[in-house]
Amino acid sequence: MIDPLTTGQFLIGSSRENHADPNRVDFSTLRQLMKRAVTALPILAERRVIRAFAGIRAAVSDSLPIVGSLPGETRVTLATGFEGDGICLSAIMGREVARIVRGMPPTDDISADLETLSPARFTPARQEALG
Ligand SMILES: Cc1cc2nc3c(=O)[nH]c(=O)nc-3n(C[C@H](O)[C@H](O)[C@H](O)COP(=O)(O)OP(=O)(O)OC[C@H]3O[C@@H](n4cnc5c(N)ncnc54)[C@H](O)[C@@H]3O)c2cc1C
Structure with missing residues (x-):
């Protein structure tokens, strides 16, 4: 997803890793996301990454909340x-x-x-x- 924000910035992502560390951004995944975003929208190559975050998406065994x-x-x-x-x-x-x-x-x-x-x-x- 490449989401243009009203600030002029772009929100790009995200990824899903089962049981990964929610306190750590995985930079190889980040690099992959950026490469794919630039392939889809080349003008993004002129932008800089200013923030990256990781977190938990709590999920249930039957996929329902x-x-x-x-x-x-x-x-x-x-x-x-x-x-x-x-x-x-x-x-x-x-x-x-x-x-x-x-x-x-x-x-x-x-x-x-x-x-x-x-x-x-x-x-x-x-x-x-x-x-
Ligand atoms: C990278 C990422 C992107 C996402 N994008 C979207 C999106 O585009 N759209 C969307 O709808 N959803 C998105 N989500 C999912 C969304 O953020 C979660 O579904 C939502 O935050 C879950 O809300 P919650 O209140 O159930 O849990 P949480 O937001 O996780 O809140 C749980 C709270 O409990 C606190 N807590 C935990 N343990 C304790 C304890 N022992 N004592 C006291 N407090 C405690 C935590 O600190 C936390 O504040 C995304 C999630 C991630 C990680």
Whole structure:
């Protein structure tokens, strides 16, 4: 992705490495990303890299986030595992978590989706039902 920002800078990337060190930018990967970006948009060769960052994209074994009350511990609410979509989903998930902690039902049009994300899917009973 090459994302032109309103500042005149470009946001380029990114990469995914399973279980890599989230506190370290891998410079060979960075070099590869820059080379590919310059191939796609040669004018970028005139620019300098001013910032690079690494981080965690927390992911769940079934590739879905976990959102909802912890079974048996309803005062604990989970909202995690958003992988590479956590920023885009933050507003809607924040709204729904606020509803959960206030004891309100989920917003109608996404209640089925939220049910799919429930931590209850990892309980032994649900796992058995899924076979
Ligand atoms: C390089 C990169 C690019 C990305 N690009 C996008 C994108 O373009 N669009 C998009 O939608 N998403 C993107 N994401 C994903 C997005 O950043 C995450 O999905 C989102 O930040 C997850 O939010 P979160 O609140 O679940 O977790 P986090 O943002 O990881 O927040 C967890 C917080 O808990 C804190 N914490 C951890 N342990 C403890 C502890 N023991 N005690 C107290 N606090 C603790 C951490 O310091 C952190 O502040 C990207 C991620 C990366 C790494």
